[in-house]
Amino acid sequence: MDKEAALRALAALGQDTRLEVFRLLVKTGAGGLPAGEIAARLGIVQNTMSAHLKVLDHAGLANASREGRTIRYVADMTGFRDLLAYLMEDCCNGAPELCQPALQAVSCKC
Numbered sequence: 319m320d321k322e323a324a325l326r327a328l329a330a331l332g333q334d335t336r337l338e339v340f341r342l343l344v345k346t347g348a349g350g351l352p353a354g355e356i357a358a359r360l361g362i363v364q365n366t367m368s369a370h371l372k373v374l375d376h377a378g379l380a381n382a383s384r385e386g387r388t389i390r391y392v393a394d395m396t397g398f399r400d401l402l403a404y405l406m407e408d409c410c411n412g413a414p415e416l417c418q419p420a421l422q423a424v425s426c427k428c
Contacts, residue, residue, distance in 0.1 A: 350392030
């Protein structure tokens with residue numbers, strides 16, 4: 319991931335609704351959710367939700383797939399992993415034990 323992509327991802331997550339959407343998509347896993355259901359669960363008007371979902375998609379944090387008239391969104395865990403890797407690229411400076419708490423915090427406990 320380069321700096322510009324990292325900035326897009328951080329900017330996308332730096333907005334309250336988009337952060338909630340991303341967290342919801344992470345919770346739902348590989349099946350994702352239709353855009354309308356995301357809007358309903360979070361109590362947000364569909365056209366506003368559509369704009370937020372496009373920002374997450376453009377930032378590499380969500381993937382959209384069309385199913386007839388419905389668009390289903392899934393968290394892009396590869397994009398999220400790339401963002402974390404970019405942020406931790408120079409972590410530890412030769413002392414890997416310093417990174418262990420951060421690595422443990424992002425480890426899936428499922």
